[in-house]
Amino acid sequence: MKTILIANPKGGSGKTTLATNLAGYFAGRGGRVLLVDLDRQRSATDWLARRPDALPAIRGWNGQSDRKAMGETRPDWLVVDSPAGMHGDKLTNALKRAERVIVPVQPSAFDMAATRHFLDALRAEKSVRKEKIEVAMIGMRVDARTRAAADLSAFLEEAGFPVLTLLRDAQIYVQAAGEGLSLFDMAPSRTAREMEQWQPLLDWLA
């Protein structure tokens, strides 16, 4: 079983988008996936409720649901969506269970400043210092033509953690979220550019 934590205390940085798409990716490859929703807003849980039954199954668990809902069989993958503002003991606890942490960050001064503090907090964690956990960054909603994208690239270069990929700002993410889908459930002809951008992330997780 592998546990991947998606975290950035900055609200709206793209955590749930990443978590739901990753869950869809692993499920599509035949993996047993548990999508863990640590957020009281329950966005990942709601996404799962919208997910069509015909698609590869993803189980969900949030703090409220019975532990039995996690099922009898051990999942191959635990994808953990974390809430905005997670810090302190909650962060330490979430890290305890994770092998990998993915930090999405958007090209904005506010997001980068908040993320800088979070990265400092991560570096202060023993598990990260001792390299028990691998941390990587992802640029989210990046429009390569903008000044903000250049600023983000400069920020990421100095972040001190590997940068896996930059995902563009695309409506297909919004559509997928609304329909309980991941990009990996959609016709490949619609997602070709996204798949190219996802590949380095998927390679890192392989």
Ligand SMILES: Nc1ncnc2c1ncn2[C@@H]1O[C@H](COP(=O)(O)OP(=O)(O)OP(=O)(O)O)[C@@H](O)[C@H]1O
């Ligand atoms: N690459 C993208 N292109 C377009 N829209 C995106 C992209 N990534 C995320 N979004 C949209 O941005 C919004 C915020 O994303 P998301 O909900 O994944 O962030 P979050 O970090 O989970 O937020 P919160 O901190 O509130 O839990 C959502 O409406 C989502 O659909």
Ligand SMILES: [Mg+2]
């Ligand atoms: Mg969220």
